[in-house]
Amino acid sequence: MLEQLFKPKSIAVVGASSDSLKVGNIILRNITSSFSGKVYPVNNKTASIDGLTAYKSLIDIKESVDLVVIVVPRDAVPGVMKDAATIKAGAAIIITAGFKETDQHGAELEDQIMAIARESGIRVLGPNTIGLITPDVNATFAFADVKKGKAALVAQSGGLGVYMLNWAQESNVGISYFISLGNQADVDETDAFQFLSTDVETRAIFSYVEGVSSGQKFLTTLPDVIRRKPIIFLKGGMGKTGAAAVKTHTGSVAGSMDIFRAAVRTVGGIFVDNIEDMLNLAKIVLSSEPVSSDILIITNSGGHGVLTTDAIDKEGLNEIELPERVKHDLLSVMPEQSTPRNPIDLSGDANYDRYNKALGIIKDLDCTKIVIVQSLPMVSCSDVAKAMVNYRGKGVIGVTMGLDQNAASKLLDSVSIPAFIFPEDAVRSIKYMVERPNPVKKIRTAEPINQARELVKGKNYIKDFEAMQLMEIYGIRTPAYAIAENAKEAVEKSTAVGYPLVMKISPDTPVHKTDVKGVIMNVEKDTVESSFTELNYPRTIMQAQISGAEIFVGGIKDPVFGPAIVVGIGGIYMEVIKSLSYGICPVSEDEAYQMMKDSKVLGMLTSRNRDYDINGTVRAISKLSNMLIDLDIKEMDINPLIVNEKGAFAVDVRIVL
């Protein structure tokens, strides 16, 4: 049971050792020095270890054991698991490495272990894990000295996990839980998140994730989890080379980065770009200062003020205007000849008193106050930190620069005011915090419309005109079109389509029609016949030629997260610009709008005072996302979806089922 893993009352360490440099000794020492319950070292070659009675095997213990920590060589692990099942242990942590992350034999061993675990109901953390730290026990071979606090750490890499532990130690951020997931043969990231979300000692969860075991479980479970506690995601394996390294590292296949990012946004998680961003964001997430996107800067250095406003502009946040009343009050505090404005430049000779008075004047403004101090002989960072402490809870954030910056940070930390060294880090962290997404729970039940089901039944591909029919069934508009199998038919049907029209070949399986010169533009009434002849193809499709902005909309079935949709600027710039945004299906109209914004499609539809149909585009994206679920589509694209004043029209559609 997970309870016995995360809150054990007794622990056995199989592979405990007396050699102080061995993992089997380090982990035993960490456990005994932190744990108040019973500890049983197991080692078949010695009678006692570090003053504790050692047992030959688990079977010899004869008392109830909640948790078994295993550090024996890999080939011995299945035997230990059998013993654990015999004594009815509730959970096991398998520290040993060399399983599916290494070779075929390792993978087979891991399968054996999991068969025993499933049969006996033992919950397993690992294998290939650094271990687990809870408020009551340190069952890891990382450093012993762990500071307690409110941050829970969950890591799929041991090294990153240890890094996060060290950071928590050094930066005054204490931790509640530390869970090193290893190979996740059983307990995975979602299980860990779910457990932590109900833990009263945890305020926020920081995770390093290389791959997600079950996208469905992730998507259904995490919105509720994140409503209770924020989760910050750092993902490894973003680049091409990085992804290869991930594969060897934990044996899990990294999903596509863009789709993972979309999944995190869907469940309401905060996705950070790198470790440093995560650590900086932690300062704000774990503090009690309210932050908003409206920012006021107080500084004793104009240059720092300039760099901070630059950062605010770059991140798209807002620098507030000071009310006249406040400007008036500030005049009495600021040096002669200076103008009160944002940033408030208190000047190089500002001391504790001037900062304190200025903060007193602006304290009740509804905004985030970034208080910058560059230490000088007249003022130290610590002086200003003391002034800030007087205004805690008023949205103050410190940026302390100078010889005593660390002392000032510690003082601010101790009262939960976030403290930074670089203004850019402060601004970026505020941005992450104020722009965190809302958790959305997706209903992903397929409800194909009968007509659509009939159309795709038993097919791998569908023809272009069938794709057009599918669009219509789902309420996505298409330009007027007609099919012709000979020149006479083409001429007859073209009138209904209207002129000018586009004539294209209509093959049975998808091809890039432009590449094979299968498209003729600007066909007028008198050139329909000659165009048909020129194409020289058994079947053509004639389409009303419409103009407008070209958008790309694609669908893909991700191996981890299932149906996903992508929206971007289309046309000849698509591959060069790569301005795309991904979403997990179904996407609501609200989400579709956000995707259009992120991919700059919205900017394109509204630039130069255009009145292009934004609502129509939103609806088309949302409807298509439903179709992707309903029809179990493997891959598709609408390229282009042409948008003009009259609507959004699917012009060319390719579908692989």
Add this chain to the structure above:
Amino acid sequence: MLEQLFKPKSIAVVGASSDSLKVGNIILRNITSSFSGKVYPVNNKTASIDGLTAYKSLIDIKESVDLVVIVVPRDAVPGVMKDAATIKAGAAIIITAGFKETDQHGAELEDQIMAIARESGIRVLGPNTIGLITPDVNATFAFADVKKGKAALVAQSGGLGVYMLNWAQESNVGISYFISLGNQADVDETDAFQFLSTDVETRAIFSYVEGVSSGQKFLTTLPDVIRRKPIIFLKGGMGKTGAAAVKTHTGSVAGSMDIFRAAVRTVGGIFVDNIEDMLNLAKIVLSSEPVSSDILIITNSGGHGVLTTDAIDKEGLNEIELPERVKHDLLSVMPEQSTPRNPIDLSGDANYDRYNKALGIIKDLDCTKIVIVQSLPMVSCSDVAKAMVNYRGKGVIGVTMGLDQNAASKLLDSVSIPAFIFPEDAVRSIKYMVERPNPVKKIRTAEPINQARELVKGKNYIKDFEAMQLMEIYGIRTPAYAIAENAKEAVEKSTAVGYPLVMKISPDTPVHKTDVKGVIMNVEKDTVESSFTELNYPRTIMQAQISGAEIFVGGIKDPVFGPAIVVGIGGIYMEVIKSLSYGICPVSEDEAYQMMKDSKVLGMLTSRNRDYDINGTVRAISKLSNMLIDLDIKEMDINPLIVNEKGAFAVDVRIVL
């Protein structure tokens, strides 16, 4: 003389004070504690200060004074300058603030001061400066305790200057010179750079610049300066709000950011995005380790390896493949069951010995070696730092993470091996270093072709067909065109242009023709007449309708740096994408190619196996940059320049002279 400013033999401090919290005392103490030459405090109210004889005025000193440091109230400064001229002082540092950065009265005082300075030949640093530190004297009111070394710091903001000083102190980076430029009434950033470039104690120059006083001086002087010493530029006032703050701060108007960036690239400087990047880059610039864009990672944490390869991919650097021989040798060092590859994962139980052996095996590979250590009970950062010291000079860079990371950094610092805490920072710094531009000295003499000069003489605007003629004169191709003033003429001349053609209104002053519905596309022989009638305009221009990629090329006369050119993706996406690159005129063909690359224009011309004329585009950009200089053009754009297999054609050209 600058010599007397930067290498004074005697110093007077006017406004020296006995009050230890006043600037006039702090600066005197800093000078006396660092300087071995004569120091003369000047104060008309006291006979001695801190044990030194005080003089009523400069006139009373009766000995030769090289440098006068002025800390009296602003209205008293002109009088002090007159005295300094009387005693034939060589230079002055005016610490006092409240001049042109503050108000009109201040600006007038500054003018008076500079009139005296120019007449007497006194060189002035400031006003509104923190002061100056040289290897021989600390003439600032910043902290006294400054570590000597090889970094020169130049700052237009006092606060940023002090920040850089503190950083140099804390991070073991010693400084040669510290120059706080203040208002730059006389000595400006280029003077400072030029002096430092010949200083043997300086290895590299780090600058914070808010505005450039003379673009011409900057462009002509700095290429030679930077060939001797690298200069790193951090610029304040990048965003909109930031620029406003800059104006109040030092009274200098910030030039356009993009053009400043282009100017820095031209002179070969390294432009950094923020303070943190500058400080990180300093580690590499000041070290002796050779760095290249080919990178090998050695780590004891797979997760850190993954994040580092992600960063390498993101920055476009290259992760090397290990030679088979090296893989074979590594097998004997690495733990069982592991595969030697890049990143080399030495695994969590790696100790000093394993790192040392692995480094021995890879030491002679021609690449940068990023050595990562996550401290664990089996190994500390300091252990691995010791191993790295054995291979200094082999391109090793440390990334140390864990409780003793600072101790390890200090050890590496002491032997000039760059040491980082975050792998992303190491990779980013390598990128800045390997991609630093070559200094280019521009020949900017105008040599207008007679025919071109005739065409523009006395005009503010030129007509569309004149612009076409100008293009031809400069060798920039245009589509075939003809001008018609009535329908008959249009029909007659259209044959020579060819069909289909574009017919546009041809006004006398520039207008956005599309906005006023002044453009008809796809005009065929039989619709020339009706199109002319439809436009209903006194003059039309008919142009061969060509297709291809649409590029935007613009020219602007920057108030600081003069003629500049901008290249980007054109067409309807231009405003949305804003994928632009700027260059200082003239741009060589090599620079034009780089601008096409940076703006993704090159990507667009080569995507989908297109064979569009890249060389033709390069030449058109370079030629246009010459024209911008020759004809003193205030503003112009070619939108679009259409590029296809046959060449690059200026289709629509607007010029403001």
